[in-house]
Amino acid sequence: MHYHIILTEKCNLQCRYCYEKSMQEFENGLEKRFKFDFSAPCDLDIDLEKLKKFLEKDSNPVLIFYGGEPLLQKNKIIEIMDYLKNLNLKYRMQTNGQLLNLLPKEYLNKITKILISLDGDKERTDSNRGKGTYDKIMQNISLMKKNGYNGELIARMTIAQDCPDIYEQVLNLINAGFDSIHWQLDIGFYKEDFNKEKITNFINKVNESTSKLIKYWIERMKEGKVLKLYPFLGIIESLLKKEKTLIRCGAGHSGYAITTNGKISACPIMNNIEDFVCGTIEDSPNKLKKILVNECDSCDVKDICGGRCMYWRKAKLWPKTGDKLVCRSIKHLISELQSALPEIKKLIDKKIISQKDFDYEKYFGPEIIP
Numbered sequence: 051m052h053y054h055i056i057l058t059e060k061c062n063l064q065c066r067y068c069y070e071k072s073m074q075e076f077e078n079g080l081e082k083r084f085k086f087d088f089s090a091p092c093d094l095d096i097d098l099e100k101l102k103k104f105l106e107k108d109s110n111p112v113l114i115f116y117g118g119e120p121l122l123q124k125n126k127i128i129e130i131m132d133y134l135k136n137l138n139l140k141y142r143m144q145t146n147g148q149l150l151n152l153l154p155k156e157y158l159n160k161i162t163k164i165l166i167s168l169d170g171d172k173e174r175t176d177s178n179r180g181k182g183t184y185d186k187i188m189q190n191i192s193l194m195k196k197n198g199y200n201g202e203l204i205a206r207m208t209i210a211q212d213c214p215d216i217y218e219q220v221l222n223l224i225n226a227g228f229d230s231i232h233w234q235l236d237i238g239f240y241k242e243d244f245n246k247e248k249i250t251n252f253i254n255k256v257n258e259s260t261s262k263l264i265k266y267w268i269e270r271m272k273e274g275k276v277l278k279l280y281p282f283l284g285i286i287e288s289l290l291k292k293e294k295t296l297i298r299c300g301a302g303h304s305g306y307a308i309t310t311n312g313k314i315s316a317c318p319i320m321n322n323i324e325d326f327v328c329g330t331i332e333d334s335p336n337k338l339k340k341i342l343v344n345e346c347d348s349c350d351v352k353d354i355c356g357g358r359c360m361y362w363r364k365a366k367l368w369p370k371t372g373d374k375l376v377c378r379s380i381k382h383l384i385s386e387l388q389s390a391l392p393e394i395k396k397l398i399d400k401k402i403i404s405q406k407d408f409d410y411e412k413y414f415g416p417e418i419i420p
């Protein structure tokens with residue numbers, strides 16, 4: 051099972067779509083629909099022996115350092131890795147990349163998949179996340195590589211509502227050296243940011259850009275290279291294997307979040323909502339409550355999509371017209387990939403690429419459905 055462990059709620063950046071929007075929206079009505087509990091401390095404060103006993107009961111545990119910004123708690127990362135060193139444990143991390151230089155290489159090199167938040171080129175990343183952010187990430191990546199890091203670095207982009215150019219910005223990241231990229235659309239997560247005309251335009255442009263990027267992805271396959279563009283990879287893998295999926299981030303069925311006080315939540319961003327608590331680290335992993343996204347049951351692409359995001363589906367912050375627009379982009383993505391499938395199968399048959407190129411580890415961070 052995959053566990054995001056929330057090391058701190060604090061962050062050292064103030065990004066437009068996270069800090070700025072949360073500062074503008076103090077009341078979204080969720081307090082009337084869900085039961086909140088804000089008693090957990092800001093920084094992780096759990097008994098590591100209990101964490102160890104909990105993880106020992108899992109046959110294939112994966113721990114994902116998460117925040118806020120997890121590297122603000124670098125000493126806690128070191129403490130956890132030292133304490134759990136005898137467990138057969140895989141480590142992942144989701145970070146803004148600003149402090150990667152602070153974790154000693156013997157620890158960093160054991161975190162074999164790291165998602166780094168950046169949104170494309172320097173101009174786009176700095177405008178969303180703050181001046182100097184992009185250069186600092188690139189400096190840190192150079193240092194990591196010099197220090198022998200050979201894990202997977204995944205650029206994790208947020209596609210803001212005023213910047214739908216996924217194709218251009220993904221290409222910028224590929225040119226900057228990333229083979230692994232994931233993106234998520236900043237839509238449906240805040241009550242006040244829905245404007246029908248604006249979102250319709252955004253979705254139209256996102257769909258156009260997605261189609262263009264799928265064409266580029268296939269062109270690169272013809273040269274023998276399957277880029278790990280996670281939203282494409284996840285869906286094509288399922289189509290090739292004819293597999294059905296539950297929500298693709300894993301929330302509530304295969305992935306959970308360990309909160310700063312040791313409760314276990316279905317998803318890291320719902321860690322303060324009692325309705326999504328599935329147990330504690332004193333329980334056994336196989337006894338954790340499962341929560342499913344039944345809001346999507348009547349959708350004709352449910353088995354391929356899985357439901358995008360449990361928070362978005364359950365919180366229902368946007369009107370139905372808004373949610374339908376979100377689903378329009380998902381259905382476009384699925385339909386374009388279904389159309390590309392015969393060509394991909396031909397490339398596999400000709401042995402230019404292999405079906406194995408589409409295998410990936412599920413639930414460690416990329417949510418797949420943007």
Ligand code: SF4
Pocket residue numbers: 345346349350351352353355356357358359376377380381
């Ligand atoms: S497309 Fe929309 S309604 Fe259909 S499964 Fe995905 S999120 Fe649910």
Ligand code: SF4
Pocket residue numbers: 299300301317318319320358359360361362417
């Ligand atoms: S996609 Fe939604 S439900 Fe899944 S982990 Fe992210 S915020 Fe949570």
